Amino acid sequence: MRPILFVTSQLPALAQQRLEALTDVKVIQHASTHPISRPELLEAVSTADGLICVLSNKIDAEVVEAAGPQLRVISTISVGYDHIDLDALRRRGGISLGFTPNVLTDATADTTVLLALMAARRVKQALQTVAVGGGGFSLSTGLGSQFTAKTLGIVGLGRIGCATAARLLPFGISRVVYSGSQPRDDRAGPLNAQFVSFEELLRESDLVCICCPLNERTAGIFNRQAFAIMKPTAILVNTARGAIVNQDDLVEALDKGLIAHAALDVTVPEPLPGDHPLVGHPHCTILPHIGSATEETRNAMSNLAIDNALAGIKGQALKAKVDLD
Secondary structure: OOOEEEEOOOOOHHHHHHHHHOOOOEEEEOOOOOOOOHHHHHHHHOOOOEEEEOOOOOEOHHHHHHOOOOOOEEEEOOOOOOOEOHHHHHHHOOOEEEOOOOOOHHHHHHHHHHHHHHHHOOHHHHHHHHHOOOOOOOOOOOOOOOOOOOEEEEEOOOHHHHHHHHHHHHHOOOEEEEEOOOOOHHHHHHHOEEEOOHHHHHHHOOEEEEOOOOOOOOOOOEOHHHHHHOOOOOEEEEOOOHHHEOHHHHHHHHHHOOOOEEEEOOOOOOOOOOOOOOOOOOOEEEOOOOOOOOHHHHHHHHHHHHHHHHHHHOOOOOOOEOOOO
């Protein structure tokens, strides 16, 4: 009997073709772009030897406990894995966890720069003006700002943080600062980036880009206290995880003019309800989590996830494995 690989979502076209052509495993798939239901997920893991999941699937203790003894690998199509209960996997034992780092760096950095430019040049307001038949050249209305001689703050100088800074430097950025758990001299050197405290980064930066993972240390760090430190002309961009920002405090900060604009690719929840204060706020731009949404990147992520799942089912080393020890 062939081992069962359960996939919780429809994959991009090229990766989907590969998935459907697999012969060494039996593929069972929730072949939809709509989220899988909780009961379907719990039932699926009871018989699966391998599971390919996405960020919207909460793989908590209940799911791990529902998994049959044959489950050997969980492969998430994401670089982050805050949706997976690592402690539950450790308690269970015998289940490898694969993820998809590196392949989404360029696409996510591109989106970070896109949001920064949209915020700086007030693109949300410009599009709204055009939509109602307004606009036309004006010397004094619709004015944005540019990055010439400005300070860029990167929260989390990982691969995406470095790629973001490298893309923004040609816009005239004069200084790059970064914060994190420790200095990263190897990465900071080519960018001439300076390691500073989180508070100093907030105080000095004209553009703040959140590029760090979500964990106990970073959850909610952009709160009322953080916004009070920032420049009233500062732009905040988040392409990391929504829970890094306290959204209630962000609404208050935008209403009070504590910062100039927030540009978000990630929120809590996703999607935000249409009547959420941030959605219609004139100083907030929101994209529907498209950071890695290119044909090239999403197919690469999916193929790496397939590689990880097949390797785990066969008892082989995963190409990209989360260290659970």
